[in-house]
Amino acid sequence: MTEQHSYRILDVLIEQDAYFAIFRLPHETAPRFVMQTSGTPSILRDIEELNEQQGFVIAPFRTNATSPLIVIRPDRTTFPEVNISIRKDGQEKAYLQKHISKNKVEYSYLFDRFHKPLANGELKKLVLSRSKIIDRKDTFSPGRSFFNAVEKYPHSYVYLFHTPQSGTWLGSTPEILLRGVRDEWHTVALAGTRYPNSGTVTWDDKNLREQHLVTSYLLKQLSSFHITPEINGPYTIKAGNLAHLRTDFSFNLPETPKPGTLLKALHPTPAVSGLPKDEAYRFIQHNEEQDRLYYSGFLGMLDTEGETDIYVNLRCMHIEKNLLTLFAGSGLLVSSSLDDEWEETEHKLEVMLNILQ
Template identity: 50%
Template sequence: MIDEEISNLTTIDAFIQRKQPFAVYRIPGEKVPRLLTQAEGAVRLIYDLKELNGQRGFVIAPFQVSESCPVVLIQPDQWGQPLSVDDDTEEDRKVALRLQGQESFLTSSTEEYAACFHTFINALRDRTFDKLVLSRHLTVDKVADFSPLSIFRAACKRYIHSYIYLCYTPQTGIWLGSTPEIILSGEEDEWHTVALAGTQPLQDGRLPQVWDEKNRKEQDYVASYIRRQLLSLDIHATENGPYPAYAGALSHLKTDFRFALKDNKGLGDLLKVLHPTPAVCGLPKEEAYQFILQNEGYDRRYYSGFIGWLDPEGRTDIYVNLRCMHIEDKQLTLYAGGGLLASSELNDEWLETEKKLQTIKRLIAVPPLKS
């Protein structure tokens, strides 16, 4: 088993060296990740989500589409051998022990975050917006023996309820993430999206059952938005929720929306009306989107965009790109955000972003696979 994984690790390193696009991903509930790559031709670059209509491939979309951050579609011509992450080895058990209790939170916010928070909260208290999402990024040095595939494998084993991915294209660079939020999944006449908002830590590993007004209100904004956006395309969904759901060491409130589509070739149109949801942006949507671009103070790039397999004639599984990092030659950039309402408090929101960053931070110390 380890020999097979060493081989796959070498293969993925070779993809990056050759600048060959690839993606490896694990869907929640599945044990075996999938590996795909495009050996021939260039990936497709897209600047309007409607151009995804009728397309098939692995899509990587940014928060804001631009010349420097286009939507990228990997159209695979090769599928690799599946990677197993199911068998525990002695090294896995050592890693699991090391990760237990590995929480290192900065309890005081930075001046930069605090300044952005006050800009955002003033706009909310002036009632310009119902909700805004303020995010931040953290850059750390990459150690010499850093192994993206080892971290991918560790994430698959630790975060069984999340969508885990590792991907590379020359346009995007290397991204790795562990996200709980579906933006669109399904096939044939059964489709699914979710409203996911509000955050609490798990309580002794269990889902919290009591949620305060701020969290319930935040989730209701997202659910109401999705309901309206679906109806704008004459899509009538059945709903289940809200209920608490796992997201790593955290929990969110979740509402499921299930529906049929008249024409599965219009998935780009549907993604365009859903993205970005208030879970990563705010309300009113367009005004909140512009406010974030002008006041957040940095470029989110592919964080809070969406990522996954798109196939109008088969199975589609696309997730919002949360709890992720951008892997560069000498550094790693981690991303996290939180929903703000007029009642939000600085220290609470800062600590929430710290806990979300921990999803990936706790994996960075994972040692590389050894031969």
């Protein structure tokens, strides 16, 4: 099967409103595919209900009626044959950035609003995110963009999924939330961002502190289950045009906690939300002025009999009939500067912008 044939199949599955996900794990060559062929996917109210589930999980940042927590049952794991007609490409139109996207002036108001509780010591860290909305070209193909990302981002988890409940999402994320085979499990603290042109990356105090906050949080959550992980890091990793600081946590997971319970304890980590956990999560809900939907939620296969690979949903876009909404955020500390954080989100948005053609 040619790549062009594969991407047309993916586009047709989206047009047919199928329940499917295709994903490529870091450093693997072949993407894996899952599709539910009968009934409707499970809709869950609470992350802990994942303890009773196996399948492809799609969890929003915040579960609500518009963004439910979904599990696709993997009825089939090979590409289906679908009737593909050759698409007549319409008139070319340029990708246009819509006014609804926050410009730097509007972003600066939100930056000030987020900085206040950091400056007065109420909160230690807050992740401020924004989105960029662009017109979808007639020639845009989600399937082709997925394969572009597979090629361009070998170190990331690249995915495309569709369900009628979530809509269509595509992304290329570097951040593992929970990975496990048998009783060997892993999670990762990924925080601190640079955009090096070349050579070695150096890390300032702000980035080291951000990384330290996420590491301490993960240790605390794991130790609440009496898990003492083996720790490796922090070290520098590449993710497309960006570099991050990463610390690995490896541990045994006997009978309990089950993965759903652990995911509930981990999500949302301060890499995407903030500290203290509950206060930061509430602050974002009331002040960010956008619904993050599935951005900064988590996704991937949950299969306790086989292999579990759950990633944080970053460097992603929501694909609609006429619009593409790209998301990016960055972690603010009291020492953050407006220009640096804006620039960081610009670089993060490029991850999706670079695969649109």
